[in-house]
Amino acid sequence: MAELNAIENTIEELYNDSKNDYIKMVKSVAKRVFRPLKPEDFKEVYLSISREQGKDLVTLIKKEQCKNIVEFGTSFGISTLFLAQGIIETKGNIVTTELIEGKALKAIENFKKAGVNDYIEVRIGDALQTLKNYASSIDLLVLDGWKDLYLPVFKLLEPNFHKKTIIYVDNADMLESKVFLEIVAKDDTYQLESMYGGKVYLITIKNEE
Numbered sequence: 001m002a003e004l005n006a007i008e009n010t011i012e013e014l015y016n017d018s019k020n021d022y023i024k025m026v027k028s029v030a031k032r033v034f035r036p037l038k039p040e041d042f043k044e045v046y047l048s049i050s051r052e053q054g055k056d057l058v059t060l061i062k063k064e065q066c067k068n069i070v071e072f073g074t075s076f077g078i079s080t081l082f083l084a085q086g087i088i089e090t091k092g093n094i095v096t097t098e099l100i101e102g103k104a105l106k107a108i109e110n111f112k113k114a115g116v117n118d119y120i121e122v123r124i125g126d127a128l129q130t131l132k133n134y135a136s137s138i139d140l141l142v143l144d145g146w147k148d149l150y151l152p153v154f155k156l157l158e159p160n161f162h163k164k165t166i167i168y169v170d171n172a173d174m175l176e177s178k179v180f181l182e183i184v185a186k187d188d189t190y191q192l193e194s195m196y197g198g199k200v201y202l203i204t205i206k207n208e209e
């Protein structure tokens with residue numbers, strides 16, 4: 001399918017470009033040792049999910065027939081392009097959010113290049129503002145933005161969850177993500193499943209029967 005090829009080619013181009021992420025990250029961190037790191041420090045860095053994660057996300061979307069997807073943390077759009085591969089099959093749509101305008105605009109270019117711009121709405125700005133009063137029900141929520149915002153974003157969107165909603169938590173092994181997951185684990189509504197040795201957690205709604 002032409003559309004899927006265009007997405008795959010764009011994903012490969014972006015992974016190639018992200019090869020310098022490590023060097024850019026080290027430079028960013030080294031320059032800012034005296035204050036906490038901010039998203040702006042990573043304005044040139046992809047920080048993307050792995051190919052394995054991306055492919056597994058496509059499988060999950062197709063298996064669970066997810067249509068309405070919300071993503072916190074677009075960056076340059078690698079993960080969103082994997083999500084797009086999934087929703088092309090399920091005939092769904094994606095709302096994704098990115099704080100740094102330059103990254104969001106580059107992501108939109110990438111979505112156009114991959115031919116999937118029509119299925120993806122990019123909301124530019126702080127997710128806590130851009131997703132405020134979000135009205136649609138959510139089948140899959142991907143959390144991959146700043147980790148201290150996982151809980152507030154989750155709480156903001158919780159009214160949009162339904163019995164089969166899946167919450168995908170990337171970088172679950174980071175300190176702030178762990179705090180978030182501990183809070184969710186205490187809530188009887190949810191169950192948690194670890195993937196890739198704890199790098200990712202899937203949160204689902206407990207079946208009441």
Ligand SMILES: C[S@@+](CC[C@H](N)C(=O)[O-])C[C@H]1O[C@@H](n2cnc3c(N)ncnc32)[C@H](O)[C@@H]1O
Pocket residue numbers: 039040046047048049072073074075076077078079080097098099100103125126127128144145146149
């Ligand atoms: C780990 S990267 C996302 C990687 C992307 N999901 C991928 O796999 O290609 C996290 C992104 O979240 C963005 N971000 C951080 N705080 C945010 C906020 N409050 N609202 C929206 N985006 C935010 C950062 O600028 C950064 O680009």
